[in-house]
Every structure is written in C-alpha cells, then in structure tokens.
Amino acid sequence: MSDNEHFSVSRREVMAGGAATAAATAIPVASARAAAEQAGQVPTMPVAFEVNGKKVELNLDTRTTLLDTLREHLKLTGTKKGCDHGQCGACTVMVNGTRVNSCLSLAVMHQGDTVTTIEGLGTPDDLHPMQAAFVKHDGYQCGYCTPGQICSAVSVLEEIRQGIPSHVTEDLTGTMQPTRDEMRERMSGNICRCGAYSNISDAMSEVAEG
Amino acid sequence: MRAFTYQRADSPAAAAQAVAATKGAKFIAGGTNLLDLVKLEIEVPTHLVDVQDLGLDTIEETDEGGLRIGTLVSNTALSAHPRVRRDYAVLTRAIQAGASGQLRNKATTGGNLLQRTRCSYFYDTNLPCNKRQPGSGCAAINGVSRQLGVIGTSDKCIATYPGDMAVAMRLLDAVVETVKSDGMTRSIPVADFHRLWGDTPHIETVLEPGELITAVTLPRPPGGRHFYHKVRDRRSYAFALVSVAAVIQPDGTGRVAFGGVAPKPWRVEAAEALLPHGAKAVVERAFADARPTRDNSFKIPLAERTLAGVIAEARS
Numbered sequence: 001m002s003d004n005e006h007f008s009v010s011r012r013e014v015m016a017g018g019a020a021t022a023a024a025t026a027i028p029v030a031s032a033r034a035a036a037e038q039a040g041q042v043p044t045m046p047v048a049f050e051v052n053g054k055k056v057e058l059n060l061d062t063r064t065t066l067l068d069t070l071r072e073h074l075k076l077t078g079t080k081k082g083c084d085h086g087q088c089g090a091c092t093v094m095v096n097g098t099r100v101n102s103c104l105s106l107a108v109m110h111q112g113d114t115v116t117t118i119e120g121l122g123t124p125d126d127l128h129p130m131q132a133a134f135v136k137h138d139g140y141q142c143g144y145c146t147p148g149q150i151c152s153a154v155s156v157l158e159e160i161r162q163g164i165p166s167h168v169t170e171d172l173t174g175t176m177q178p179t180r181d182e183m184r185e186r187m188s189g190n191i192c193r194c195g196a197y198s199n200i201s202d203a204m205s206e207v208a209e210g
Numbered sequence: 211m212r213a214f215t216y217q218r219a220d221s222p223a224a225a226a227q228a229v230a231a232t233k234g235a236k237f238i239a240g241g242t243n244l245l246d247l248v249k250l251e252i253e254v255p256t257h258l259v260d261v262q263d264l265g266l267d268t269i270e271e272t273d274e275g276g277l278r279i280g281t282l283v284s285n286t287a288l289s290a291h292p293r294v295r296r297d298y299a300v301l302t303r304a305i306q307a308g309a310s311g312q313l314r315n316k317a318t319t320g321g322n323l324l325q326r327t328r329c330s331y332f333y334d335t336n337l338p339c340n341k342r343q344p345g346s347g348c349a350a351i352n353g354v355s356r357q358l359g360v361i362g363t364s365d366k367c368i369a370t371y372p373g374d375m376a377v378a379m380r381l382l383d384a385v386v387e388t389v390k391s392d393g394m395t396r397s398i399p400v401a402d403f404h405r406l407w408g409d410t411p412h413i414e415t416v417l418e419p420g421e422l423i424t425a426v427t428l429p430r431p432p433g434g435r436h437f438y439h440k441v442r443d444r445r446s447y448a449f450a451l452v453s454v455a456a457v458i459q460p461d462g463t464g465r466v467a468f469g470g471v472a473p474k475p476w477r478v479e480a481a482e483a484l485l486p487h488g489a490k491a492v493v494e495r496a497f498a499d500a501r502p503t504r505d506n507s508f509k510i511p512l513a514e515r516t517l518a519g520v521i522a523e524a525r526s
Binding site for chain 2: 042043045061062063065084085086089092098099100101104105106108109111152155156159162163164165166167169172173184185186187188189190
C-alpha cells in the first residue's frame with residue numbers, strides 16, 4: 001500500500017464519521033450505503049482508458065475525478081488543480097480530441113476514452129508548436145495556469161478550423177477565422193492570475209498563422 | 211463529496227427505471243453542473259446513472275421541417291449544427307453566450323435545461339436556502355440580490371434560472387420529450403417545463419422522479435432576424451444580468467424572451483405583441499408584475515434598453 005492510499009483511507013474514515021453524524025440529524029441517506037461508508041468500504045469500480053497513448057487500468061473510488069486520477073493515481077502532475085469547480089480552466093485536458101475541464105468529470109465516466117494531457121502534447125526536447133510559442137512570447141509568469149492554457153489554445157485553433165462559431169462570430173454561416181477577438185473570446189474559460197493574456201494571444205496568433 | 215454507486219444505463223427506459231428505483235439516485239450526462247454541486251454537498255446523490263451510452267446524441271430533421279435534438283447533443287455540437295446556424299441562429303447565439311468552451315463541450319442539451327440556479331446563497335451551505343434545504347428560509351431576499359430574480363419569484367425564493375440556451379428554446383416554442391420509469395413518453399412545451407418557485411422552490415421543473423429527457427424538438431424555423439443580447443459583468447464567461455432573445459420580422463412584429471430575470475425563461479406573448487410600439491411598451495407589459503429588490507430593480511430599465519438595442523439593430 002502506498003502512502004497515498006494510507007492517506008485516502010484515513011481521510012475516508014473522517015468523512016464517513018461526518019456522513020454518519022449528518023445522516024443521524026438531517027439527511028436520510030440510504031442506510032446500506034451509510035453503513036458501508038462508516039465501515040470505510042466506499043464503492044469502487046474498475047475503469048480503463050488511454051492517456052497520452054498509453055493504456056491504463058485502475059480501480060477507483062467512484063468519486064474520483066479525471067483530474068485527481070491524472071495527478072494522484074497516474075502521477076501526471078502537469079495538469080493543474082486550480083478551483084476544482086470548472087471556473088478557472090487550469091485542469092483543461094483533451095478527451096477524444098475535445099477540451100474539457102477534467103475537474104468536472106468522473107474517471108469512471110471515461111471507460112474507453114482517449115485522454116491527452118500537457119505531457120502528451122510535447123516533451124522538453126520536442127515541444128509542441130504551441131508550447132514553443134508560449135516560451136517565445138513569454139505566455140506565462142508563474143506558470144500554474146499554463147498547461148491548461150496550452151491545452152485550451154491548441155483546442156481553440158482546432159475548433160476554429162472545424163468551423164465552430166463563438167460569441168464574437170459575426171457571420172454564423174461564414175468561414176471562421178482565427179482573429180485575435182475570436183481567440184480571446186474562446187480562451188475565456190482559462191484564467192491567468194498573473195495576467196499574461198496579451199502574450200498568450202501573441203503565441204496563439206503565431207501558431208494560427210503557421 | 212459523499213460516496214455513491216455508479217452505473218451506465220443501456221436504454222432510456224432502463225435509465226429511468228434505475229433512477230426511479232433507487233432513493234437518492236440521479237442521472238448524470240455531462241456532469242458539469244451536477245459534479246460541481248456534489249463536491250459542495252449541495253447535491254448528495256447515493257447513486258449515479260450515466261446516460262452517455264444511450265445514443266441520444268444526434269440531430270435529425272423532423273417531418274414538419276423542424277429539428278429533433280437528442281438530449282446528449284453537446285452545447286458545442288448544437289450551436290455549430292449547420293441548420294441551427296442558418297435557421298435557428300438565436301439558439302447558436304444563446305449557447306455561445308454562455309459558459310466556456312470547455313464547459314460547452316461537455317454540457318448536454320437535456321442537462322442544460324436542468325441547470326440549477328447560481329444564486330450565491332444556494333451555493334453557501336452555511337446560510338439558509340429554501341431551495342437547498344426546504345423550510346430553512348431565504349438568505350437572499352434581504353441579502354445581496356443584484357444578480358437575482360425580479361419577476362416570477364416568491365416570498366420563499368428569488369433565484370433565477372441562470373441559463374441562456376433555454377431562453378432561445380422558449381422563444382422557438384421548443385418541446386421537451388421524456389420517458390418515465392414505466393416506459394411512457396410525453397412531450398412538454400419548454401414554456402411549461404420550468405416551474406415558478408411558489409412555496410416549493412426546491413421543485414424546479416415538472417419532471418417526475420426518474421423521468422428522463424430524451425430529446426428537444428424545434429418546430430419549423432420562425433424566419434426573421436435572430437438576436438441574443440446578453441448583458442453581464444464581464445464580456446465573456448459570466449451569467450446574465452439580463453438577456454434578450456428575439457426574432458424580429460421585417461414588419462416589426464416578432465417574439466421576445468428575457469433571461470436572467472425569473473425562475474424560467476420569461477416570455478409574455480401579450481407583451482411581445484407590442485413590439486411594433488417599441489421596447490418600453492414591451493417591457494412595461496412583460497414586467498408589469500415585477501417585484502424587484504432594491505439591489506436589482508435596475509434590471510427592468512436594463513431589459514428595456516437591451517431590447518431597444520435589439521430593435522434598433524433589427525431596423526438597421
């Protein structure tokens with residue numbers, strides 16, 4: 001048993017105690033589940049999917065988010081936990097080629113899916129063009145939001161290429177163009193507290209222009 | 211987050227049965243709203259029934275010239291569909307005015323209709339909320355209510371339905387199709403889908419326990435010019451203070467629905483009939499029964515000015 005598993009068991013016990021107290025006072029929880037939780041036997045399920053080209057098989061507490069699976073179970077810590085509520089975009093990854101907030105998705109919902117994280121886009125020796133452009137244009141300061149920004153930026157250019165409209169698209173039936181306004185609007189789900197937005201915009205423009 | 215069991219359903223009826231048969235069970239599709247609330251223990255499901263395998267993710271033409279949108283069609287896919295962009299542009303505009311790209315990629319058509327309020331008192335489990343804990347009171351009524359409802363609210367709750375997509379669907383006279391746990395199906399006009407809060411603000415729609423949304427049907431396109439003007443505190447990725455969905459015909463008649471003001475998309479047919487008389491006439495009629503708070507009374511003149519902007523653009 002790893003340290004991590006020791007930690008999660010003890011945390012579960014604490015939470016189970018809390019759940020039992022709440023059940024007794026206010027919320028009628030299904031009694032079998034409450035008993036199971038009190039005994040530390042939380043529901044787990046097997047799940048298998050592909051991450052950055054590698055197949056993974058795990059047995060997880062059903063509550064485990066895709067984000068926590070990547071970081072805590074697969075040790076892919078490039079993907080970051082910011083708000084954990086889908087507001088900041090730090091956890092952005094691609095699932096089946098589409099960007100999503102990995103914090104608002106359960107791992108067990110991803111059976112058979114293909115996940116790409118920042119680690120799967122490029123490596124220090126072989127950067128993805130968007131990673132190289134972020135470096136060139138200084139598209140970050142502290143860097144915490146950067147993996148999510150880059151996963152989102154790569155996806156934004158693909159979404160424009162696919163002709164998906166945005167809030168700032170004037171002609172909904174015309175061809176989408178990677179203008180600055182389009183890219184800024186489409187990146188609004190990625191917050192950068194350092195305020196590197198203008199440099200991120202520069203990096204994206206360079207990649208969009210090829 | 212409390213522990214829950216999880217299953218993937220293989221048919222709509224089986225999903226409905228599974229939820230109806232298990233106390234505390236809920237459907238999960240995109241999960242972007244539900245999991246947020248589960249983490250905060252505002253929603254405490256004991257069992258989740260995942261509906262992603264039901265094949266309800268296509269958009270089909272109907273015999274009447276409309277569209278039937280499967281409940282699992284993502285917000286992104288719906289907004290990008292060529293027929294929606296061409297014939298129901300107000301729907302594309304409304305969807306793209308909401309949330310972020312990541313969220314729209316996961317959020318589903320049915321799930322978006324069921325999006326719960328964003329009232330900050332609903333989210334704050336330290337404070338009373340009749341919606342979160344029936345009978346506990348409403349902290350919002352004497353609280354900070356700038357974002358909250360001005361009409362259709364009650365003494366028990368002044369929250370709004372926060373979404374954008376449903377405002378356009380209400381404008382388009384969309385119909386929600388469902389299946390119940392006994393296999394019976396029914397069609398519910400979006401107009402009747404969301405309830406006003408009354409004395410039971412925790413009951414937000416007319417869906418019965420275990421009733422699953424399978425599709426949303428749009429009737430024939432209404433023609434005219436389509437608008438969705440959303441006013442918010444940020445230019446992107448924020449909920450509406452006021453939004454106006456409108457279809458304006460060349461003769462100046464049309465349809466209008468308002469978002470961000472009420473427990474449901476707010477459309478008053480008698481008010482939209484006054485469109486040729488201008489924004490003031492429409493808003494005075496649509497908001498005749500408004501009961502704003504001191505914090506949010508600005509929403510009524512804001513609605514009028516936003517609609518005036520839409521009408522001016524339609525005439526240009």
